[in-house]
Structure formats: structure tokens, C-alpha cells
Amino acid sequence: MSLAHISNVRAPAAGQQYRIALMQPYFLPYLGYFQLIAAVDCFVIYDNVQFIKNGWIERNRYLLEQEPKWFRVPLTKGSHTQQIMEKRIAETFDPGDILNKLSFAYRRAPYVARMLAWLEALLVEPAQNIAELNERILRACCCLIGLQTPIIRSSELSISTDSKAQDRVLEVIQACAGTHYLNPFNGGHLYRAEAFQQAGITLELLKATLPDYQQGRSEQPFVPGLSILDVLMYNDAQTVGAWAKRGEIVRA
Template identity: 40%
Template sequence: MTLAIMQPYLLPYIGYMQLMGAVDTFVLYDDVAFINRGWINRNKLLINGQEHLFTVPLKDASQNKRINEVHLADDPKWRSKLLKTIEQGYRKAPLYPVVMPLTEKIINFTTDSIAEMIYHSLVELNGYLGLTPKLVASSSIYENEHLKAQDRILDICRQEGATRYINPIGGMALYDKERFAEAGITLNFIQSERVEYPQFNRGDSSTFIPWLSILDVMMFNDVPTIRQLLTQYKLV
């Protein structure tokens, strides 16, 4: 069984979804410290031909809190404002009529928890894309917060019965393949290849804006095409 562990990201870039599609169990690491100005509540869209950073407002967010302790802002107007931004940016995209109702369902999900919102959004995205990993919130099951770093990862792998663990390439300096091998687990790192596709019929790769939210990918590509894009990575 292959497992990955990642902090919950809202409407993440395609590399996150590639990792999701590469594993049997995907653990949302939601009981670790919140990261200010990270990707938990932010991502990028294509608006008027330019990269645009959107942010979901939070209430008293702090790196002294766990992700699952952070709440959405009280003012609900941010939801309609974000949806309006997405509509303005993508209403002429070929898959807009299909993707926008799903986007509205994600953004309008009733909760005051950013972790719950992201969990729900990934369930919806997986359903749309046909991805079938078991999705687990780390706060809900493992009871191993006393462990740190690699030791905690290994314990989650042990509890889930994983024989392979895949981590983003940026973590190569953090994990020891020998330690994992001693536990009977193969450690791999996923390295995304550059993914390109037409954005508003612009075929010139010099104008392509990469690594935007998965929403951008979905607005311009049907599901079979996205499934192919999700395989464009290497395991090292």
C-alpha cells in the first residue's frame, strides 16, 4: 500500500493532485502548525492573462495554532467575492459550464474550519477527476502528536500498513531512505514535470503561466486529458 502525507491545501496546483493520484491513502496533515503566507488558504488563478493570488480570509490565524484549529473569517462575503473573481477570469474558458458549479459547491461548503473546507474540496475534486485514494485527516485517528518529523511519518505509515511512502521532491533532505527501509517501507520522492496546456487558445509556450490552481487546469481540459497530465511526473 502506497501512502502520502501533506498539509491541506485549498484548490492546490497540479503537483499536489499528482501526488494524490499516485497513492492508495492520502493523509491530510492537519494537526501541525499553521503556516502564515503558505498555501493552506491561498493559491493562484489566471485573471486577465496574469497570475493572480487569491486568499481565503481567516480568523485569528497564527503559527501557534494547528491547522485544524484555524477558522474562516466571520464575514461570509469573501465567498461571493472569490466566486465573482473566478467567474470574471474563466467565464470564457471551454470547461467553465462544467467546472464552475463544482467550484461553487466547494467554496460555498458550510463550515467555519479551513481544514474541513479543504477536506471537503479534495473529496469533490477526487470525485470529479476519478481519483480514489482513501483520504484521512491526521487529527482524526493516529494519536501520535508526541512524535516529531520523520518519526511521526514512519508511525503513520506503520499504522496504515504502508509499504511505500511518497513525498514531494522538496523533502529529500528531511527523510532517510535507510530508516524507511529498516521499517520495510520504500521511500520515493515525486518530481513533477512541466505541465502545459492551452490557456484561452494561447498555444505559445512562452506565454503559458504554469503551476496555477487545479481550477485552471480543469477550466481548459476535460477529465481524460487531466488524467494524462496527472501522470507527468517522475519518482526518484
């Protein structure tokens, strides 16, 4: 499928810089993930790569009595070669399990009622697979905090099924007519800037900027890097949207 036929995405004009980011669809990811989205012209959900168990795709962390705890979406068992978009949600999934945990953990947070109602509406709507659910939540979160970056799926692009790792990333960027590729700073070691230069693409890295905010009792130390839900439980959406635009871009 050509870029011109992908909804809400426009091909860049000749000579125009066009920055792309590519990430697996994480479940309620941390603020740095949204800083990546805010910093690019097009964000690609990497849904047609192999699912990795116990990563950020089906789980994330919330804060209970100042201790990070896991909450997750149960998935069906399957082949270890299954792609993310093939990984189905288990029939035993009960949104109430997640909502009850969060309701207790954040019972004193100023925005708990609003955020639980927002999340419940997203979780109770049926989803065929974890990629679909995570994309739904991701788009809703971007809307909530005011990010308007176009979002597409890598499975919608015409790229080779045989290419792997860096070569496949390059194909995705080229399919989107990207001139710049932005990757999280901590993952910079996975790529060679020279290979991107040879393809006419500039490799850049994003350093996440995570502000401290009060989490419950003020005397407790701040716990960074939790799910975006933690940020939204204690801060209004406009403030979180402003924080999402704070990431620092550096050349690889």
C-alpha cells in the first residue's frame, strides 16, 4: 500500500524533512513513548514483528504504596513465532481485574475517577488481538493529551517479509518516504548510522525527559518510568501533553 493511500498521512513535498518513528504497540506505555510520538511527522506501530513474552506489549507498571507493581492483559498461548498482531487476548480477560487494582492503588489521586472511566471504556470494547487493543488505547491517549501525529501500522505498508532487523526498519522508513528516523536513545546500539546514511536517511535518537511530580505522599521518593496512567492520575491532561513535547533529539 502506498503512502498516499494510508489514512491521515500525507507524503512529504520534495526536499522536505520527514521524521519517522517505529515502535511495537506497548500497553499503556510510559511518558517517553509519547515523547517519541510527539517528535515525529509519522508514527508507525510495528505490529507485524515477532511477539516477545513478558515485555511491554501485554503489561506495564503502576504504583501501589510507592512500590511499582505489574498489571497485564492475559494472552492465549501460541507459537513463539507469532507476530504481535496475531497474539489474541485470552477469553479469561476481565477488565475489572485491572480496574480494581488501579482503583485501590490510586484511590487518593486527584484524577482517579476520570481516568478509570476513560480506561474502562477502552478495555470493555472487544479486541481481536493485543495489537488492536494497544493501538486503540494509544490513539485515545494521544487524543486526551493533545498529540495529533498521524499513526499507521507497519502491516499496512508494502515491505518485504524476508528482511530482518535494521534492513526491515529501513524498508519501513522508505515506504513512508521518511528522511529521518528517530529511535529511543537506549536502543541506539541496535543500528549503524552509516547504513542509514547510505540509504539517504538520517538516524536520530530521542532522550526522554521525565519530569518529577508528586505521587501520593510528598515525603516519598519519586518513582519514574511507570505507565502513562500514573502520570495522568496525578496531573491534568494539558500538563501531560506539554511534557510529551519535551524529548531531546540528538544525532546518532
